[in-house]
Amino acid sequence: MNDYIALNRPEKQNWSVSIIDLNTGQTIGYSESENQTAASSIKFFVAGAVMEHRDKLLEKYSENQIDQLLRLSLIISDNDSATQLISMLGSGNTTKGKEIVNKYCQEHGFDSTFLGILFSGLDPSGTYNTTSAKDTARFMEEIYHHRLAGSEKILGYLADSERLAKIPSAIPEGIATANKTGELNNTQNDTAIVYARRPFVISILIDEAEYSRAAIDIQELTRLIYPYFE
Numbered sequence: 001m002n003d004y005i006a007l008n009r010p011e012k013q014n015w016s017v018s019i020i021d022l023n024t025g026q027t028i029g030y031s032e033s034e035n036q037t038a039a040s041s042i043k044f045f046v047a048g049a050v051m052e053h054r055d056k057l058l059e060k061y062s063e064n065q066i067d068q069l070l071r072l073s074l075i076i077s078d079n080d081s082a083t084q085l086i087s088m089l090g091s092g093n094t095t096k097g098k099e100i101v102n103k104y105c106q107e108h109g110f111d112s113t114f115l116g117i118l119f120s121g122l123d124p125s126g127t128y129n130t131t132s133a134k135d136t137a138r139f140m141e142e143i144y145h146h147r148l149a150g151s152e153k154i155l156g157y158l159a160d161s162e163r164l165a166k167i168p169s170a171i172p173e174g175i176a177t178a179n180k181t182g183e184l185n186n187t188q189n190d191t192a193i194v195y196a197r198r199p200f201v202i203s204i205l206i207d208e209a210e211y212s213r214a215a216i217d218i219q220e221l222t223r224l225i226y227p228y229f230e
Helices: 002-008 039-052 063-075 079-089 094-107 133-144 151-159 211-229
Strands: 014-021 027-030 129-131 177-184 187-194 200-207
Touching: 014 133, 014 211, 027 133, 039 063, 039 079, 039 094, 039 129, 039 133, 039 151, 039 177, 039 187, 063 079, 063 151, 079 094, 133 151, 133 187, 133 200, 151 177, 187 211, 200 211
Parallel strands: none
Antiparallel strands: 014 027, 014 200, 177 187, 187 200
């Protein structure tokens, strides 16, 4: 993997990669703890915070409302739905909602992850959103093993993801995946559980990306890794 990245990574691109064998917990990484632009990968942690605070949210909002927003934020990466969830966490105050998400990340050891801005252009005074391949891959590992609140529901939505052009498209037909992408003009991210013979997580985050090329690089690196688990 490191040889592939060394040969294929353009000079200015920043890569963060983490691979976890879900049977053994063994991890292989490349700059896996490096802070990267989160883009919509931050929605993992919004979902985690929502599920951890679900009982409190149900005092004010309906189960159907929460679940529909969570579903849309994960399967089609809907920005407005994620922003609404953050507002709900803060009882209508998005600043407080962001604080709750960041506290969730701190308490669970997602040390590279920080929610600074919202998704719908309503937060121009914010700073930035960051994460790392280590954090995103470990989040997937934790929900796979049902160690986080709401793991089963979150995993079910990720299995229904409609954003399949990166990691899932490089997996052989008939092998199930659950994934969440993130993308901006110069960012290409994807993190997935791959239900191979030996299930594994692969997270590839690319900053300063040549947009179309980076998506292809994610596919090619996935194809390189997959046979080791099959």
